Amino acid sequence: MGLALQVLDLFAMIVGTLFLLAFVLYTIRVLKGPTIVDSVLAIDCLTFDLAVLLALLSLLYRTSFLAFGALLLALWAFVFDLFVARYLLRRRR
Secondary structure (H helix, E strand, C coil), X not given: CHHHHHHHHHHHHXXXXXXXXXXXXXXXXXXXXXXXXXXXXXXXXXXXXHHXXXXXXXXXXXXXXXXXXXXXXXXXXXXXXXXXXXXXXXHHC
16 A cells, blocks of 8 residues: 555656646736637636646545535636626627
8 A cells, every 4th residue: 555655646746747837838828818718718727727636636635625625616617617608698799
């Protein structure tokens, strides 16, 4: 069991670094996005990546509280997409 925990820790470090790089790139796209659709897509990717990161941290720390937070964050991102789509449809009319 000790080896499995070491592999999980190493995996968490590598994935955490990749997620940090993705967060930086998504933040740049949010700030520089030429259209509102680009910014919304970047925010969407940012929130879903953060939800996955919380789920991975939940596995690493062996707690269910972070997984519950990841689920709520993913649901919030879905509701955000619905509101933005509704706004864009109204604006088009």
